[in-house]
Amino acid sequence: MASIWKLPVIFICENNLYGMTTNVERVTSVKDIAVRGAAYDIPGVVVDGNDVFSVEKAFKKALKRAKAAMDLPSSRLRPIDGRDTGQAILRCTGAR
Numbered sequence: 001m002a003s004i005w006k007l008p009v010i011f012i013c014e015n016n017l018y019g020m021t022t023n024v025e026r027v028t029s030v031k032d033i034a035v036r037g038a039a040y041d042i043p044g045v046v047v048d049g050n051d052v053f054s055v056e057k058a059f060k061k062a063l064k065r066a067k068a069a070m071d072l073p074s075s076r077l078r079p080i081d082g083r084d085t086g087q088a089i090l091r092c093t094g095a096r
Helices: 033-040 052-071
Strands: 074-077 088-091
Antiparallel strands (some): 074 088
């Protein structure tokens, strides 16, 4: 939904090589999980999580992209279901 609504969000995925109890190599055909975002038009990068400076650099770049995406006019969104009675004003676009 973030891609469809062009929301300026940052997703962080720590790949520990397992999904529940299954090794990721047994159920995924790609080497890097980050490339899966391309199917949703979401940029993905691979960063060494043990290198704090690389993580900081990648996060700052992603944050800059997300902030730049917030320059479009506000859009009015409707409630998702009957329990959600409020409406929200969001500024959203794609972070490309």
